[in-house]
Amino acid sequence: MSLATLKLVVIGPAYPYRGGIAYFNTLLCQQLSARHEVLLCSFKKQYPRILFGGRSDRDPSEYAPRIACDYVLSALDPLSWLRCFSMIKRAAPDAIIFHWWVPFWAPAFGSLAWLIRHSLNVPVLLLCHNVLPHDPFPLAETLTRFVFRGAHAFIVQSERDLQDLRRLMPNSLVTKTHHPTYAPLAASRWPRSKAREQLGLTGPVLLYFGFVRPYKGVEYLLKAIPLVQRAMSVHLLIVGEFWDDKSRYLRLIQELGLESVVTVVDRYVPIEELGLYFDAADVIVLPYVDATQSGVIQLAYGFGKPVISTNVGGLAEVVRDGETGFLVKPRDANALAEGIVRFFNTHDVDWAANVERVQEHFAWKYMVEAIEELILQIRS
Known part of the structure; x- marks a missing residue:
């Protein structure tokens, strides 16, 4: 047949x-x-x-x-x-x-x-x-x-x-x-300046996207932000529905004094709004403590965005360290902060071109x- x-x-x-x-x-x-x-x-x-x-x-x-x-x-x-x-x-x-x-x-x-x-x-x-x-x-x-x-x-x-x-x-x-690839889901695009204006953002922007669940390690990302701020200003977007105790994260944001530099969007974001958040961001961050593979990485690549990810599960098979982003140690706020600062201090890498080039592999x-x-x- x-x-x-x-x-x-x-x-x-x-x-x-x-x-x-x-x-x-x-x-x-x-x-x-x-x-x-x-x-x-x-x-x-x-x-x-x-x-x-x-x-x-x-x-x-x-x-x-x-x-x-x-x-x-x-x-x-x-x-x-x-x-x-x-x-x-x-x-x-x-x-x-x-x-x-x-x-x-x-x-x-x-x-x-x-x-x-x-x-x-x-x-x-x-x-x-x-x-x-x-x-x-x-x-x-x-x-x-x-x-x-x-x-x-x-x-x-x-x-x-x-x-x-x-x-x-x-x-x-x-x-x-x-x-x-999830590039077909990245059809609704925003000019970077318009997306940032809509969200009231300036300067370096990090995006965590997806359900907030215990294995996603969002608390390590929050703990990394004060460490990043010692070297540079940054704003973190946490965009996705909470499948964990939201009050725990809000309490951590308050304890760390991050209310002005962390924006929480606690809802499932429809496809037509994805571009607002991805196009506003400089880099997508996956602070996972456990993973096999990730559709979020493919979504990030679809929007032409580099990724900072923990080195867990199969994520290191998809994020090319120093080429399409950086890999860092899991469960380590210091390592995550160092990776974020390193990303913004790396000026000799064309992240978007590298991401576009690897798309064919997916x-x-x-x-x-x-x-x-x-x-x-x-x-x-």
Whole structure:
């Protein structure tokens, strides 16, 4: 069978659900659809309110990437799993791709994968965003193995995830390819001066973007700011919804006397507003204490921005130290401050040109080719 005629079923989040994986899934399906027939199966309902850390799981963006899909699955409704399986069976696909990122979906995905593997002669691929979760999750490894045993092959996006996968599933068929670019999400641009005028900013500007969660290390970034101020003035934008105790961070800002140099935007930012914050910033900062890969880096690159990141997980595979940003030691406010000051004191590097040059390494074609090659290996 020619790869040009493959029929693929993809299972994962999509608009109107929000978040990086929903964007990733939609962009992936758009790319796959250029060469194959794609049926996207998304969620009728995601998480129970008690398990969801945000205010809403719906995307407020007017111009979020979209693609036709069937909303079938509910995480805690076994009947919806059977309906999804029936839909897949009727579609008679050549392969099925599950997105994997958190063990909460293990009962649904594991049951579906088992049904597919034992009832249909169809390759099952797991595209892993995180092999294991960042935050503690009961029976995480047991639940993950339950799902992974139903798959024929895996795609991971960092060396860290590759190691975790090898430990959980020795001798599995796996390929590694980097998280693709989010440049398509960077269409709404602002002139730098206008963005800064809108936000009331002058001078050097740092941007932390994304959900504020314990593993993101925002407290280390806040503790670094007074150290940076000894050498230079700087303003920090913290833009993203808090999934942690916000009062703890506000208290730290007050204790450090940072009220005038830190702006907190505690909400999910729609796509059409991304340019306001990214174009106003000089550099994007990721102070993470744990990570596998990061869509925020790809979003930063999409806006042509360099990145200062801690050297954790797969982030060092994407941030080229001294070329597209700097890598610093995690859990260390001093190291983070030194990296920030070093960035602004480095005048012989064309950061934007370097970022533009590396974009080719993160083209979506590499993810599409990885999927195609795995399907061929399974079917051969």
